[in-house]
Amino acid sequence: MILSNDSSPGTLTGARVGTPSRVRQDCAGLDDTPASQLDREKLLQHLGRDALHGSISRDFQSAYRVVVDEETGKKRSVPRLYRTDSEKLGRCEYVMLTNKQYSAVMVIDVDQPGESGGHPVHLNAYVKSVIFALVQRGIGPAWAGINPLSGKAQFIWLIDPVYTGKNKHSSNMELLKATSQELGALLAHDPHFAHRFSRSPFYTGKSVEAYRWYHQHDRVIRLQDFLRQVREMAGHPQYGKNMRQQFSSGRELINAVKARREEAQAFKALAEDVENEIGAGLDQYDPELIDGVRVLWISQGCAARDETAFRHALKTGHRLRAAGQRLTDAAIIDAYEHAYNIAQHVGAAGRRSEMPPMRDRQTMARRVRGYVTQSRNNAYSGSHAPRKTSSSERKALATMGRKGGQKAAQRWKTDPQGxxxxxxxxxxxxxxxxxxxxxxxxxxxxxxxxxxxxxxxxxxxxxxxxxxxxxxxxxxxxxxxxxxxxxxxxxxx
Missing domain, CATH: 1.10.10 (Arc Repressor Mutant, subunit A)
Incomplete structure (x- = not known):
C-alpha cells in the first residue's frame, strides 16, 4: 500500500506485497482497485468449498427449496447450493461464506453509514480511523465491500479453517466468536448480524445496491495473535490461560490444601469479627439504605411495609446471633417497628399506619428467632470462595478420607461379629x-x-x-x- 506519485485513489500499488511505509489515510489505508476475477478465484480456493449456499435477493426464504423425505414422507427445507465454477453463483447478491461447523473467513458487518460513492474514501470517518489503525499494524482486512449508496461496509479476513462437529463444542470456534465480537465492537458493527448470509464478493449482476469489493491481500491471520492485537487497540485486558499449581506429590497437595483451609477459616473468623463490630455502622454509608433499612417497593412511591419490616428484623436477628448476643423479643420487635416506620414515612402513598398488634409482633419475633437459630448459613458474614482443583488433584485429595474407609472395610472382614x-x-x-x-x-x-x-x-x-x-x-x-x-x-x- 505504498503511495505512488499519483495521489488518485486507484494508485496504491503496494497493498498486496507488504506492510505499508506510507499510506493514504483518507482511504483508510485500503487499496481502491476493484477486485479481479483472479482475486475471486483465490478467495474460492481458500474457502475450500465446491458449492456455496446463495440467495439472489434479500428474500432468504427463496434460498431454500422444499423436498419430501422418501422414508418418512415429511417435508423439509434444504438450501439451494450453487457450484463455485458456475455462472449462477454470480447472480446471488448474498452468499453464506461460513456455517456453524466450518469457517475459513471472518466477516464483520459495519452498519455505520458513510457517503455515497462506493469507494474506501466514502466510508464512515470513525470506521476509516479504525481500519487505518488495523492496516498500520499489518492486520487489515483481506477484502472490503462498500455500499455505493449508503457507505456501509462489510470486511472479510482470511483465517485458518476452524471446525466443529454437529452439536459439539470447539475451542477454535469459541476463539473465532470472541475475535468477531471484539473486532465488531471496535468497528461499531451491527450486533444483529448473524454471520450467515452476507454480501457476496462473487456477485456480477447490475443491482444499484450491490457492494463494490476491493481485494487487499491474501494473508491468513492467526486468530490468537489477531485477538491479542485487537484487545490492545481497544484497551481491553488480555485473557490468558489459568496457570494451575503443580505439586510433586499427593502429600504436598494435601498439605497445601490444609494450609489454604486454615487460611480461609482464619479469614472467615476475621471477617465475621469485623462484620459484628462495624457492620451496623457501615449501613449509614450505603446509598440504598434509609436509616439502615432497605425499603422494598410494591410500585413507585408505594412501599411494602410489612415485608420491609420483617426482612429488617430477620437481618437484625442474624447479626445478633453472629455477635453472640441473645435473640430477645424486644430487640427483634424494635427492629421491626423501626423498619415499618421508615417504610411508612417514605412510601405510605396515602395509607394510614397499620402496625400489627403486639401479639402479632411477638409471634413474628418467635418466627424470626426460629429462622435464625435453625439457619445453617449466615447471610451476613464474610465468605471465602473455594479454589478449583483439577481431576488429578481431586483424586489425590480423596486419599484424605480413604484410609478411614479402608480401616472400616477391614473391620467388616476380620471381625463381622464385633x-x-x-x-x-x-x-x-x-x-x-x-x-x-x-x-x-x-x-x-x-x-x-x-x-x-x-x-x-x-x-x-x-x-x-x-x-x-x-x-x-x-x-x-x-x-x-x-x-x-x-x-x-x-x-x-
Whole structure:
C-alpha cells in the first residue's frame, strides 16, 4: 500500500506485497482497485468449498427449496447450493461464506453509514480511523465491500479453517466468536448480524445496491495473535490461560490444601469479627439504605411495609446471633417497628399506619428467632470462595478420607461379629425399616388418590398428576403403580 506519485485513489500499488511505509489515510489505508476475477478465484480456493449456499435477493426464504423425505414422507427445507465454477453463483447478491461447523473467513458487518460513492474514501470517518489503525499494524482486512449508496461496509479476513462437529463444542470456534465480537465492537458493527448470509464478493449482476469489493491481500491471520492485537487497540485486558499449581506429590497437595483451609477459616473468623463490630455502622454509608433499612417497593412511591419490616428484623436477628448476643423479643420487635416506620414515612402513598398488634409482633419475633437459630448459613458474614482443583488433584485429595474407609472395610472382614460391625448393622436395619415404612405410606397415598378419582369421576389420574399431588419422582410413581397393578389394587377403565 505504498503511495505512488499519483495521489488518485486507484494508485496504491503496494497493498498486496507488504506492510505499508506510507499510506493514504483518507482511504483508510485500503487499496481502491476493484477486485479481479483472479482475486475471486483465490478467495474460492481458500474457502475450500465446491458449492456455496446463495440467495439472489434479500428474500432468504427463496434460498431454500422444499423436498419430501422418501422414508418418512415429511417435508423439509434444504438450501439451494450453487457450484463455485458456475455462472449462477454470480447472480446471488448474498452468499453464506461460513456455517456453524466450518469457517475459513471472518466477516464483520459495519452498519455505520458513510457517503455515497462506493469507494474506501466514502466510508464512515470513525470506521476509516479504525481500519487505518488495523492496516498500520499489518492486520487489515483481506477484502472490503462498500455500499455505493449508503457507505456501509462489510470486511472479510482470511483465517485458518476452524471446525466443529454437529452439536459439539470447539475451542477454535469459541476463539473465532470472541475475535468477531471484539473486532465488531471496535468497528461499531451491527450486533444483529448473524454471520450467515452476507454480501457476496462473487456477485456480477447490475443491482444499484450491490457492494463494490476491493481485494487487499491474501494473508491468513492467526486468530490468537489477531485477538491479542485487537484487545490492545481497544484497551481491553488480555485473557490468558489459568496457570494451575503443580505439586510433586499427593502429600504436598494435601498439605497445601490444609494450609489454604486454615487460611480461609482464619479469614472467615476475621471477617465475621469485623462484620459484628462495624457492620451496623457501615449501613449509614450505603446509598440504598434509609436509616439502615432497605425499603422494598410494591410500585413507585408505594412501599411494602410489612415485608420491609420483617426482612429488617430477620437481618437484625442474624447479626445478633453472629455477635453472640441473645435473640430477645424486644430487640427483634424494635427492629421491626423501626423498619415499618421508615417504610411508612417514605412510601405510605396515602395509607394510614397499620402496625400489627403486639401479639402479632411477638409471634413474628418467635418466627424470626426460629429462622435464625435453625439457619445453617449466615447471610451476613464474610465468605471465602473455594479454589478449583483439577481431576488429578481431586483424586489425590480423596486419599484424605480413604484410609478411614479402608480401616472400616477391614473391620467388616476380620471381625463381622464385633462391636463395630454389629453397631453398623443396627443402624442399617433401622434405616431400612424407616425406608420401608416411607414406601408403604407413599404406596398407600397413591392408591388412595387413584381410587378417589376413579370413584368420583370414573377416570384415572396421569403419572404427572400423581407426581404433583404426592410430591414424588416419576420413577417412584412407576414403581408403585406397577406394584398396585400386580396386586390387583389398581382400577382399570
Amino acid at each position: 462391636e463395630y460391625a454389629q453397631r453398623q448393622i443396627q443402624k442399617l436395619e433401622k434405616t431400612h425399616r424407616l425406608k420401608k415404612a416411607q414406601g408403604r405410606s407413599t404406596k398407600s397415598r397413591i392408591s388412595q388418590m387413584v381410587n378417589d378419582q376413579y370413584v368420583q369421576t370414573g377416570t384415572l389420574p396421569s403419572w404427572l398428576e400423581i407426581e404433583k399431588e404426592i410430591g414424588v419422582s416419576r420413577a417412584t410413581v412407576a414403581r408403585h403403580v406397577a406394584a398396585l397393578k400386580k396386586s390387583g389394587d389398581y382400577p382399570e377403565l
